[in-house]
Amino acid sequence: MPLKTSIFGSLISIILAGFIAVLSSEGGLTILGIPSLIFCAIYSFSVHWIFFIHGYFYQTEHYFDATGSLTYISLSLILIVTSCFSIGEYGFNPYSFIIGSMVIIWAIRLGSFLFKRVKDVGQDIRFLEMKKDFFWFLMTWTLSGLWVFLTYTAGLLAMTSVNLESSFSYYQYFCLILGSTFWIIGFGIEVISDHQKKIFRQNISNKGNFIKSGLWSWSRHPNYFGEIVLWLGIAIIALPLMEGFKYIVLISPLFVYFLLTRVSGIPMLEKSSDRKWADDLDYIEYKKNTPILFFKKPSL
Numbered sequence: 001m002p003l004k005t006s007i008f009g010s011l012i013s014i015i016l017a018g019f020i021a022v023l024s025s026e027g028g029l030t031i032l033g034i035p036s037l038i039f040c041a042i043y044s045f046s047v048h049w050i051f052f053i054h055g056y057f058y059q060t061e062h063y064f065d066a067t068g069s070l071t072y073i074s075l076s077l078i079l080i081v082t083s084c085f086s087i088g089e090y091g092f093n094p095y096s097f098i099i100g101s102m103v104i105i106w107a108i109r110l111g112s113f114l115f116k117r118v119k120d121v122g123q124d125i126r127f128l129e130m131k132k133d134f135f136w137f138l139m140t141w142t143l144s145g146l147w148v149f150l151t152y153t154a155g156l157l158a159m160t161s162v163n164l165e166s167s168f169s170y171y172q173y174f175c176l177i178l179g180s181t182f183w184i185i186g187f188g189i190e191v192i193s194d195h196q197k198k199i200f201r202q203n204i205s206n207k208g209n210f211i212k213s214g215l216w217s218w219s220r221h222p223n224y225f226g227e228i229v230l231w232l233g234i235a236i237i238a239l240p241l242m243e244g245f246k247y248i249v250l251i252s253p254l255f256v257y258f259l260l261t262r263v264s265g266i267p268m269l270e271k272s273s274d275r276k277w278a279d280d281l282d283y284i285e286y287k288k289n290t291p292i293l294f295f296k297k298p299s300l
Helices: 003-024 036-058 064-085 094-121 134-159 170-202 222-241 244-263 266-277 281-289
Strands: none
Touching: 003 036, 003 134, 003 244, 036 064, 036 134, 064 094, 064 134, 094 134, 094 170, 094 222, 134 222, 134 244, 170 222, 222 244, 244 266, 266 281
């Protein structure tokens, strides 16, 4: 990748995160004297840059996915603890525990799954050339820091809000129930589809074949559908805390959708699948009848 492109990509990531953090920080907690959303953006990039140094020095991408999960988990714990210490001044913020717990559960499950997968395979082919180029590799880690912050930003807003009412309003309860339902459904879909694909690959007779059973008969990428739904759920939970410029944090589920459907998720996997099974009539039929993302009941 050209040097200018790599540097530009890193700078745009930092500027975008900073812009959103500044607009959404008003009226929230401060951490170490820094407005909370700005602190979260700095923390996310910093953790990724630290692990980038290790990854570049040892020429390894093994901890790339795990670093994202570590950032989600540690940031959630920081905000939960900060909220607890702020009870005397602002009162307890239940969103910090509710949303923080959801994100920790999701990050532990996904992070351990991805880390074990790359360890079993031995390498991630996406990084073969990338990790040799300092600025290209740095941009990738910076984009991962942006991914954590933007994906989590709606939840972070709710978790760091202050001066909440002592009890939830009907609107807050409605959003909490609806959002939690979305999260549970999305998380369940992601877990089930990942497990189904893992079992499929462990069967030696399936070597070289593509999966089209279970949830994979309803969608070509059910795990990504679940991911989008669960983050939409968190944004719905946070909705009552948004006002004015703070509505910009609704970029969170939109960013997840854009990232998975236009950038690093589905496009890469679709190209890889097309190369492997371009002449497979069964695959051509599967692709024709099965939606790329949203669920559709398979025909009998």
